[in-house]
Amino acid sequence: MTRMSLRLAAGALAASLTLAACGSSDTASDDTTSTTGTGGALSVAVTDPGQLIPGRQTVAYDFAMAVWAPLTWVDDASNLTYIQAESVESDDATTWTITLKDGWTFQDGTPVTAQSYVDAWNTVAYGPNAFENSGQLAHVVGYGDLNPAEGEPTTTEMSGLTVVDDLTFTVQLDGADSQFPMQLSQAQTAMYPMPESAYDDLDAYNTHPVGNGAFELTNDYVENEPLVLDAYADYQGEAPTVSQITFVPYTDTATAYTDVLAGNIDVSDLPADKMAQAEADFGDHVYSFEAAGISYLGLPLSDPRYADVRVRQAISMAIDRDTINDVIYGGLYTPATAFTPAIEPGTPEGICGELCEYDPEGAKALLDEAGGFAGSMEIYYPGGVGLDDLYTAIANNLRQNLGVDAVATPSTDWAEFYQTRLDGDAPGPFFSRWGALYPSQQNTLRAFYVENGGCANCIPWYDPEVASAISAADAQVDGTEAADAYGAVQELILAEFAAPPLFFETYNFVTSDRVAELTTSAVGNPDYAHTVLAEDA
Structure with a gap:
C-alpha cells in the first residue's frame, strides 16, 4: 500500500507565520512560461458540484483548485509560497498589503488586478447573495455592514478593502491575525478572484466560470454531466503535468471505486466501506494522505434530551473507535483524542482523555446518573457515500452499551443531508466533519465553534468565551505561541463537550494503472494539475 504522510512540523509552520510574509519564492510556482500541459488526460470521480463559483461551492474544491490559482500555497512540507501574490506583508498582523504578480490573466484574456480581488470578495461577503463561503471573509472590517443582524445592508462594499493600484490592495482585519497569509491559500476558495464579466449574470457564470488558474472549462456545466478542463495556454504559474482533466460526477462512491478498478476512470475517493479491502484490490495504487480532517458525531443540542453534559459524554464513551477503525477503515484512521486533527501544530493530543476511550460500563453508569435517555435515537448521515457501515456500527454500540x-x-443523497443539517432539522445525532482549508488549529476551531465559521450547524454550540479565546490565539504573532494558544482553547471545549470527536482522518484515494504518482498538498486534496501519469498512459 502506498502511504504518503503529510506531517506538519511545528517549527516549519512557525516559520511560515512570520508577520512579514514576503519575498519571492524560488519554487516552480514562479515559473511564468506558458504551457498547454506536458502530459495526457486524467479523469477523476467527483460528487456533482451544483455550485462552481468558488465563493459558493461546497464540494467542488478540486475543480476550483484547477480553474483558479490562489494568492498563496502551503506545500506538503508546510512551507508558505506564492502563486498569484508577489508578497503578503503586515507590520501589525491587522492591516495586510497584498501585491500581485504582473502579467496574469483570466482565461477570457482580461488582466487579473487588485480590483478583481476586491470586487470578488465584496460579492462573496454581500449577505443577500447568500454565498456559502461568505464566512471565510468574516474578519475583514466591514463584513458586518454587508451582513446586518436585521434588514438589508446599506452598502455593497467592505470598508476594510482598499485598492492602492492595479496590482496592490490592502486588507484591514477586525483584529490581529497571524494566520492570514495561510487563509489566502488553495482551499479557501472565497478568496479567489473573478473577472469583470462574472457580475453581468452570476447564474450564467456558474454555468461556465472563468478563473485565473492552470485549466479552463471547455463545456458548460450541466447537472450530472462531466466537466472537461483543458490546460490554459497563457497560465503564468507552474506548468501542469497533465493536459486535460475531466471531472466525472457519481452518485455512488462504490460505483466509482469499481470503475477505477476496471480502468474506466483514473482516480476516486476511497469509500469508507472499501478501506479494508482496498489494498487487496489496488496494491500500491492506494494513496493515504495524512491530512487535517476530523470527524465528530454532531448532536441536536436543541433537543433537551442532550442538554446534560453527562449524556453527551456517555455517548462518546460508548463508541468503540478502535474496533471501528480496524474493521471498517482498515486501520487508516486514528481514533480522535482531541478536538482538532493531530496534524495541526499544537493540537493537545490526549486532552479528551477517558471521554474518548471505549468504556461501555462507565458510559452506562454516566447515562444513568443523568437520568437515562427517553425515546428512540435516529442517527442521520448522508447516503450513497460509503458511510453505512460506520453509522450502523455507532448505532449498534449505543444500543448495546447504553440500552x-x-x-x-x-439521507437520499448529500444535498438532502446538507440542507437538513443547515436548517437545524437533523432528527438525532448526525454526521459532522471538517477538513481544514489550511493547516492550523484556527481553521478547525473556527469552522466548528464560531458561528458562520465554515461548517454550519456541524456542532451547533457557539460559546462567547470560546470565540474570545480563539481571537486571543489569532493575535499571537509567534507561530509556536499561536499553536499553544489554540491548544488551550480546547480546555474550554472539553468542559462542555458539545459533541464527541470520532477520528483523525486521512484522505484516501485509489487510482488506475495510468497514474504513476498522485501528488498532494498540506490540505490533503490531490494536486491533480501535477499528477504524474504512467509513460504509456
Missing part, C-alpha cells in the same frame, strides 16, 4: 433504541438512517 438506547438507536438506529442509523441515511
